[in-house]
Amino acid sequence: MKHLITLLTILFIQSSLYAQNITVNGNVSDQSGEPLPGVVIYEKGNQAHGTTTNFDGNFEFEVESTSTLVIRFVGYKTQEISATTSLIKINLEEDATELEAVEIVGSRSQNRTVTETPVAIDVINLEEVTAATGQLDMNQLLQYVAPSFNANRQSGADGADHVDPATLRGLGPDQTLVLINGKRRHQSSLINLYGTRGRGNTGTDLNAIPMSSIERIEILRDGASAQYGSDAIAGVINIVLKKNTDGVNVNVGTGVTSEGDGATGNVDVNYGTKLGDNGGFVNVTGQYQYRGRTNRVPEGQETFRNYIGDALAEGYGAFVNAALPVSENTEVYAFGGYNYRHGESYAWTREADDDRNVPEIYPNGFDPNIISDITDFSISTGVKTKWNDWKIDLNNTFGHNEFKYNVNNTLNASMGINSPTSFYAGKHYLSQNVTGVDVSKFYDGFLNGLNVAFGSEFRIDTYGIGAGEEASYTNYSEDGSIPGGSQGFPGFRPENVVNAHRTNVALYLDLETDITEKWMVAVAGRYENYSDFGSTFNGKIATRYEVSKALAFRGSFSTGFRAPSLAQKYYSSTFTDVEGGVTIDKVIAPNDSELAQALGIPELKQEKALNASFGFTANPLDGLSITVDGYYVKIDDRIVLTGAFTSDDPDIGDELEAMNVGAAQFFTNALNTQTYGVDVVVAYTHNWDLHTITTSLAGNFNHMELGEINTNEKLEGKEDIYFGEREQMFLLASAPKSKFNFSVNHNYKKFSSMIRLNRYSEVELMDWDGNIDHYAPRVTTDVAVTYALSQKLNWTLGGNNIFNVYPSKQDPLSTESGGYYDAVQMGFNGAYFYTKLGIKF
Structure with a gap:
């Protein structure tokens, strides 16, 4: 850490070197x-050293005399020119042909830039961000660059690990x-059941x-x-794949925590080349992590767990993005990939004298x-x-995600000394196929301009569960008094097996018009029909008014x-x-099961949402931008x-005892929430x-209020069990009430550096004893130096959390994880240091 700080100090005070x-x-x-503000201009080979154009499209900065300048702006062709002392006049052309014009998420108009949209949009350039961060996976990367995005690794949460x-x-x-690339991505087949997030x-x-x-x-x-579909209540994340054709880029990295564990390694290779002579391309990426x-x-x-922390994860994958014009007005395209990830996580310890242990097999207990x-492809x-x-896009997208579970270093106690120590515990999977046309x-x-867009989608969703081997779930004891099934993760049973399908048909209309040069209005409507939940219609209106080039107001209602x-x-x-x-031992029973009906659990129905936002964008000075958006x-x-x-429970107690389980849980529409x-x-x-x-400061203030618990006559008096205070506090802690990132980036010739402060507000959870666990606010510090x-x-x-900051300690016997900390704020691994090498061919 001292060496990193020394490098940063040297970097800020060093004098002129190398070329004139x-x-x-x-x-x-x-x-x-028309002048283009916000265009990025930088030295080729040193993207960190550059500038942006001001309101009038002007720029000025110093470079080495031998430099090549790269001029890049979303929606336009990238240009390269040699550095010169003469006044440079640059006219940017729209990206490739009209078929290739860039569409920003949130607007289907290809004549609008991200700064002109009526809603808040973050555009994160991955090459710039990954150059100054040590995160290997996307969730952790976005956790630090997008303040309204939150993700934490779980421990002892089965698949959620x-x-x-x-x-x-x-x-x-x-x-x-x-x-x-603007097309719907399939979800994971995992449903979160444990841990502190996303229950x-x-x-x-x-990832x-x-x-x-x-x-x-x-x-x-x-x-x-x-605009995009019924599950976009919180927003949309659009991932735009590379289509560059400039050869091979290789990145190699490794890192370790200050405790000497959690070692990481990654190798990724990206290759792009032209396809044909008319603007076609193919871009291929391979990755090992x-x-x-x-x-x-x-x-x-004393603790009931010998291991608490990140799971082991090892995986590889590949992604392809390609397009080929077949005529002046038509092109074919394809993209997709494959990912395989192997993970290992420890469950809670079974002690030597535990009735879930067989001492002859594990005399000292076991973990x-x-x-x-996990297999994922699309x-x-x-x-x-x-x-x-008229621009027409006809597309078909298929995606599949599958989890297969095995448990080793375990046993089935009801089998005694004859128990195996490893089991296949079953699987769950999800497939999605979407056929759509956009016009x-x-x-x-x-x-002053009207964009008309409409289209249709037909979606088929499939979800399934496959059973594990018989010994992974069976209780072989005569009276059921000895726990059965594989310890840590009992296998899925034949009665859990399902292969369910659903279809969805959607129609949408999206209109955007510039009423004047300063005022634009957008309206959208979408009709959807589910084969199992009926129909819905959703609408949205958004507007933006530009007071001047330095100030604009925007808002939406949907x-x-x-x-x-x-x-x-x-x-x-x-x-x-x-x-x-x-x-x-617990059971999760389907919402329409006899057990759910006996208890009075209401039948599942759709969630309904109302969104409103209002904010402004301001550029009061050259180089200064401010956006504030309330929601x-x-x-x-x-x-x-x-x-x-x-x-x-008097309603289902006998049924639970007959099933040899101690409790049951269900999915239900429990309450209404309001988030400001x-x-x-x-x-x-x-x-x-x-x-x-x-310098940049990005912050999010977030406050959620919970309404009354939705119960019925049969559930009256059981509100504290149905969705009690403990579960409510987990929901409220889905995000800190505030999160800020303050960063300073400095670039000089061949050097660039970054220092970032991350501030997380207080988080409160309820432990198993009914006490409130207070996690005090925390600030972490990240640094990086690139040469x-x-x-x-x-x-x-570089280093993340270089001062080794941890959350507030709690009673480990009462937390969800069984350790000092639950998965809150920045996690509980402490400091992490890394090095990376980037190579271009």
Whole structure:
């Protein structure tokens, strides 16, 4: 750490080196001659050293006399020119042909840039961000660059140890829609049942997409059900894949925590080349990643767990993005990939004298090892064409995600000394196929421009559960008094097996018009019909008014809808849970099961949402930008996982005892929620000789209120079990009430550096004893230094949380994880140091 700080100090005070410096200045405009503010200009081979154009499209900064300048702006062709002292005039052309025009998520108009949209959108350039960060996976990366995004690794949460539950604005993981190149991405088949985040929700496995295959990530921080689909209540994350054709890029990295564990390693290779002579391309990415275990078991204190921390994860994958023009007006395209990930996580310890142990097999007790093998693949193909100025995109996208579970270092206690020590515990899987057509046309003669877009989608969803081997779930004892099934993760049973299907038909209309040069209005409507939940119609209106080039106001109002996922509707299992150190077998029964009906659990229905936002963007000074966006999200009939109804319940107690389980849980529409918040982003760039200093402050304030618990006559008096205070506090802690990132980036010649402060507000959870666990606010510090050895080789040293900050300690016998900390704020691994090498061929 001392060496990193020394490097940063040297970097800020070093004097001129190497080649002679020159001042370059010029102006950037579009093809019609209109100035383009916010265009990025940087030295080729040293992307960290550059500047942006001001309101009038002008720029000025110092570079080395031998430099090549790269001029890049979303929606336009990238240009390269040699550095010169002469005044530079640059006219940017729209990206490739009209078929290739860039569409920003949140607007289907290809004549609008991200700064002109009426809703809040973050555009994250992956090459810039990954150059100065040590995160290997996308969830952890977004956790630090997007303040309204939250993801924490779980421990002892079975499948959730291997797929981080992620939230946007503190809402559910299944309330954010993920797109790739504007096409719907399938979700994970995992439904989160344990841990502190995303209980009862499914989500999308972002880590299945290699980061080196991504050009940028667009985060639409606004309800978008009327535009993109019924599960876009919290917003949309659109992942735009690379289509560069400039050869091979290789990145190699490794790191380790300050405790000497959690070692990481990654190798990724990206290759792009032209396909044909008319603008076609193929871009291929391969990736290997490894992450070792961490262990943060409390020292010198009795605990029911010998291992608490990150699971082991090892995986590889590949992604392809390609397009080929077949005529002047038509091109075919395809993208997709494959990812395999092997994970291992320890369950709670079974002590030597535990009735779930066989001392002859494990005389000192044992730690069950839950193994997950996750397979994820997708393929999207389509054709774009132009007919009478109408742009038409016909597409089919298929995706599949599958979890297979094995458990080793375990046993089935009811089999005694004859028990195996490893079992196949079954699987769950999800498939999705979407066929859609999108049509759009821009009318420049209507007012100041009108974009018309409409289209349709037909979706087929499939969800299934496969049983494990017989010994993984069977109790072989005569009276059931000895626990059966594989310890740590009992296998799925034949009665859990399901292969469910659903279809969905959607129609949408999206209109955007510039009423005047300063005022634009957008309206959208979407009709959807589910084969199992009926129909819904959602609408949205958004507007933006530009007071001047330095100030604009924007706002939106929309409705939303989300049908219960197939997993929420059909998932069932018998599993082992640990409550304050006490091991108990539980069952999760389908919402429409006889057990649910006997208790009075209401039939699942859709979630309904209302979104509103209002904010402004300001550029009061050259290089300074400010955005502030307030939001309100009301969700009725929110789907959650209930608390545990135990065997002493008069309605289902006898049934639970007959099943040899101690409690049951269900998916249900338990309550209404209201979320209020503000997103703030302030960035300032200053050029001084060859120095470029960029400072940014990004923050999110988030407050959720819970309505009354939705019960009926049969559940009256059971509200504290149905969805009690403990479960409510987990929901409220889906995101800190505030999170801030303050960063300073400094670039000078071949050096660039970054220092970032991350501030997390207080978090409160209720432990198993009914006490409130207070996690005090925390600030962590990240640093990184990069040196460009040449235009084709750069080296990075860095550290995250370099001062080894941990959350507030709690009583480990009462927390959800069994350790000092639950999965809150920045996690509990402490400091992490890394190095990376980037190579271009």
